[in-house]
Amino acid sequence: MPTDHATRWGGIPPAGPQRTLAAAQLVAAVGDGAYYTCSALYFTRVVGMSPTALGLGLTLAWALGSVAGVPLGHLADRRGPRRTSVALALATAAVVAAFLVIRSYPLFLLAVCLYATAQSGLTAARLALVAALVPPGQRTTLLAHIQSTLNGGLAVGAAIGGIALGLGTRAAYQGAFAVTALGFLLAGLVLRRLPEAPPGAAKPDGGPRPAVLRDHRYAAVTAVNAVLLLRMPLLSLIIPLWIAERAPGIGWLGSALFVLNTLAVLAFQVRAARGVTGPGPAARAVRSAGALLLGSCAVFALSALDVPVWAVGALLVAASVLQVAGEMRQSAGSWQIAFDLAPPGRIGQYQGFFGTGVAVARALGPLLLTTLLLDGGPAGWLVLGGAFLAAGHAMGPVARWAARNRDHPVPVPVAAGV
Known part of the structure; x- marks a missing residue:
């Protein structure tokens, strides 16, 4: 195990498949950062789409993407996760390139649905690839490296997108989209350097439908995790609105807190995941x-x-520090639990199903949290905090219940250790 300073702090994973997987995530994340920064303004200002039409299209696309992870993960199990990951990375690059020439709304709907589907499937296939190439005790640490790399790549891509936004021309926006397409093209080429899953690691389950759809205990674990994932819309949506209502003079703080979150994950996610190598620590x-x-x-x-504005700012910073600390611990624990409970030959479909929690949080979070927090005020925040605490304590017992009587060995911690 490498012991150099850079590896321990999260910048560079060990050489071999782990470093290659992180490199693929880095170039894809640069593309994602450029896309997410300027795609909305490109489609509304350049293509001429209304915000309502854009929002509807994105909602439909990600609703479809949320259910695509399971069948595409199942495909990765049957055909091989490396082959599937490469194909989906290249498909994403092709779809983003198509955005440069699409002008009609029906074609936009088709393209954005293909984009969301490919993205969801790619996540599941890459996690199956991690399971196939990385020893179980090192997977959570690798995913922490990848999450750190993801944030670094998003920051670089966002800077590129910011240049496009500053220029505001069609060519500038299209240049950012070209960076996105190139990022996923390079990610596919990097993934091709990896070996395919070992023989037998991606065998089919033989059932009439993916086995995960019959695994109600795993669904319960996914549901508990989805409650914790309601943290996701906080910094991107709720906090800027909260500041705008209560302290409009420091509206800039919303962006600063988002940057704080990104840098914290970049610097400390690997340290937060250290020691999470089994179900008990998870x-x-x-x-x-x-x-x-x-x-x-x-x-x-x-x-x-009713406190001075500087005190409001200080409280928001302190709350955001606690939030990102909780985020990093929740990510590390949930990654480990999701891998431990997935049968070896079905990692893709199980990870695809576990990923639906993200889609649920993104779909329900904005409506639920704006009502609970912006209308409910302090009491709403305490209700949400209570839900987080309950879900955090429920994960251990639910995971132990899910681990019983499975068709593959799962180390089950004693109740006192969880």
């Missing part, structure tokens, strides 16, 4: 995440008090 990590997220919500609630 459950404890998720439990501590619930407590940290409760603390974050409590401090956010305090920012509603």
